Amino acid sequence: xxxxxxITFSYPGTRRNIFRDFSLTLNKNNIYGLLxxxxxxxxxxxxxxxxxxxxxxxxxxxxxxxxxxRRPDVMSEIFMVPEEFDLPPVSLDTYVKTxxxxxxxxxxxxxxxxxxxxxLSLSINLNELSMGQKKKVFMSFALAxxxxxxxxxxxxxxxxxxxxxxxRRVMANNMSDDRILIISTHQxxxxxxLLDHILILSESNMMLNASTSEICKNYRFEFRSPSExxxxxxxxxPTLQGNAVIAGREAGSPETQINLELLFNxxxxxxxx
Amino acid sequence: MNNTFDMKxxxxxxxxxxxxxxxxxxxxxLGICFALTISYCFTVWEQRNLYPAVAGIKHTNQLLCGFTLxxxxxxxxxxxxxxxxxxxxxxxxITFMMLPASNLEKFLIRFLTVTIGYFLCFTTGFIMADILQxxxxxxxxxxxxxxxxxxxxxxxxxxxxxxxFSYTPPEDSPILLIRSPLLILLTIIIGYIHIHSxxxxxxxxxxxxxxxxxxxxxxxxxxxITIFAGDLFEKIMELPFSFGKELPEHVLxxxxxxxxxxxxxxxxxxxxxxxxxxxxxxxxxxI
Numbered sequence: 001x002x003x004x005x006x007i008t009f010s011y012p013g014t015r016r017n018i019f020r021d022f023s024l025t026l027n028k029n030n031i032y033g034l035l036x037x038x039x040x041x042x043x044x045x046x047x048x049x050x051x052x053x054x055x056x057x058x059x060x061x062x063x064x065x066x067x068x069x070r071r072p073d074v075m076s077e078i079f080m081v082p083e084e085f086d087l088p089p090v091s092l093d094t095y096v097k098t099x100x101x102x103x104x105x106x107x108x109x110x111x112x113x114x115x116x117x118x119x120l121s122l123s124i125n126l127n128e129l130s131m132g133q134k135k136k137v138f139m140s141f142a143l144a145x146x147x148x149x150x151x152x153x154x155x156x157x158x159x160x161x162x163x164x165x166x167x168r169r170v171m172a173n174n175m176s177d178d179r180i181l182i183i184s185t186h187q188x189x190x191x192x193x194l195l196d197h198i199l200i201l202s203e204s205n206m207m208l209n210a211s212t213s214e215i216c217k218n219y220r221f222e223f224r225s226p227s228e229x230x231x232x233x234x235x236x237x238p239t240l241q242g243n244a245v246i247a248g249r250e251a252g253s254p255e256t257q258i259n260l261e262l263l264f265n266x267x268x269x270x271x272x273x
Numbered sequence: 274m275n276n277t278f279d280m281k282x283x284x285x286x287x288x289x290x291x292x293x294x295x296x297x298x299x300x301x302x303l304g305i306c307f308a309l310t311i312s313y314c315f316t317v318w319e320q321r322n323l324y325p326a327v328a329g330i331k332h333t334n335q336l337l338c339g340f341t342l343x344x345x346x347x348x349x350x351x352x353x354x355x356x357x358x359x360x361x362x363x364x365x366x367i368t369f370m371m372l373p374a375s376n377l378e379k380f381l382i383r384f385l386t387v388t389i390g391y392f393l394c395f396t397t398g399f400i401m402a403d404i405l406q407x408x409x410x411x412x413x414x415x416x417x418x419x420x421x422x423x424x425x426x427x428x429x430x431x432x433x434x435x436x437x438f439s440y441t442p443p444e445d446s447p448i449l450l451i452r453s454p455l456l457i458l459l460t461i462i463i464g465y466i467h468i469h470s471x472x473x474x475x476x477x478x479x480x481x482x483x484x485x486x487x488x489x490x491x492x493x494x495x496x497x498i499t500i501f502a503g504d505l506f507e508k509i510m511e512l513p514f515s516f517g518k519e520l521p522e523h524v525l526x527x528x529x530x531x532x533x534x535x536x537x538x539x540x541x542x543x544x545x546x547x548x549x550x551x552x553x554x555x556x557x558x559x560i
Binding site for chain 1: 279288293297365368372
């Protein structure tokens with residue numbers, strides 16, 4: 001479990017508080033989608049959770065241990081796939097041999113499966129890869145590491161369209177039950193089918209913290225023509241297919257798939273909380 | 274598993290770090306080799322006709338040896354400021370800080386990199402440059418001879434140590450006041466380690482241009498100490514103590530103890546600053 005307790009944070013050398021008295025609890029067996037406008041603190045929150053940044057006040061605990069200390073036993077249970085990263089000038093095989101030993105639950109079979117899905121091999125040289133290929137390699141390693149907390153910052157940035165499908169397939173096939181996965185992204189359509197909990201940040205407040213099942217239970221996401229608009233509509237946006245609406249769901253009516261972009265806009269505008 | 278220091282984990286970290294940095298080591302060694310080779314070959318070329326054969330070569334080699342030892346001293350000292358050169362960009366900082374090793378292990382691996390690692394780089398580059406200058410000398414003079422600058426350096430250091438431990442100053446010499454060669458050697462070593470600790474602290478403290486800012490800081494502080502404490506020291510020496518000829522040794526002992534304590538403090542402060550480093554920092558110092 002991850003506990004964020006009343007943290008206040010501003011970047012060293014700046015005065016603006018990114019977070020002020022911010023609290024959050026994250027439980028295992030969940031894939032969290034962390035959404036928010038630019039500058040609301042999504043990446044910052046990931047860095048705080050991993051101990052890469054230190055809150056000015058408050059504490060963040062990973063399974064009861066302060067994240068700031070960066071204890072090796074806690075670090076071996078956290079893996080972060082940042083938006084941009086460096087890989088050393090060695091073969092993937094060498095990289096796996098030198099780095100996998102830091103993660104006690106590293107699984108070579110998972111790595112092999114991920115690489116197969118991404119159409120990559122162990123013999124490739126990391127410095128010869130494109131950015132998208134490096135991302136696939138790094139994500140494969142991240143999944144194989146078997147850490148209980150996996151953080152991904154914009155994981156689909158730089159991936160081509162087929163690779164985004166590959167990413168979804170790889171994630172769905174290789175995520176285990178005892179993990180927390182937090183995906184911070186603007187590309188909601190790339191990940192909405194994976195998520196089971198939505199976190200929407202806005203100006204250092206958590207505007208929405210709800211499971212997808214809760215959202216689906218309370219709301220319907222559908223397209224309606226102008227004549228079909230009624231009092232049940234909570235929020236609507238015009239589209240080429242008609243009005244994309246969020247409406248209240250009646251008990252007994254079928255659940256619909258979440259339109260994450262529509263939900264995000266409704267939350268950010270304060271219409272849904 | 275010990276969360277402060279574990280030998281197996283440190284070994285893994287060393288292997289991982291070597292995989293990340295081996296190219297930088299090779300480039301550095303080649304750079305040192307190139308710089309030294311150019312200096313040696315230029316000197317050999319310029320002085321090829323100036324002196325009689327053996328004496329001229331010995332004199333040239335002594336000059337080049339002195340230059341190399343000075344370059345070695347400056348390089349190894351200032352290199353301490355590169356202790357976190359592997360954390361220049363945000364991506365590099367994330368990679369290093371996310372490794373599941375303790376802060377102490379990470380600090381130690383970087384410390385060993387900029388001390389032993391850079392020492393090996395310089396030594397390897399020096400040996401390579403020496404081989405190249407002997408080859409060049411043979412090509413220029415047409416005569417092969419073992420005129421190694423590395424051998425000259427080893428001989429120079431050995432002679433210095435031998436003379437230091439065998440030297441007996443005359444009775445009326447003020448040098449009698451410092452009679453222990455071991456104390457003199459200790460002074461040199463502690464003095465060097467102290468400067469190294471200052472550059473290490475500077476390397477952790479300053480985000481950019483660490484070696485330059487540390488050098489400026491050293492000059493500034495030295496200047497201020499000279500102005501404000503210079504007179505004070507003279508007044509202490511004029512006090513009517515009755516230590517006689519032992520006074521400077523006691524003063525030296527106090528000075529060495531103080532330097533050792535300060536050195537330990539600077540290394541400790543470097544480590545503590547490292548433990549507080551963050552992946553994003555917009556200030557010009559890492560505090």
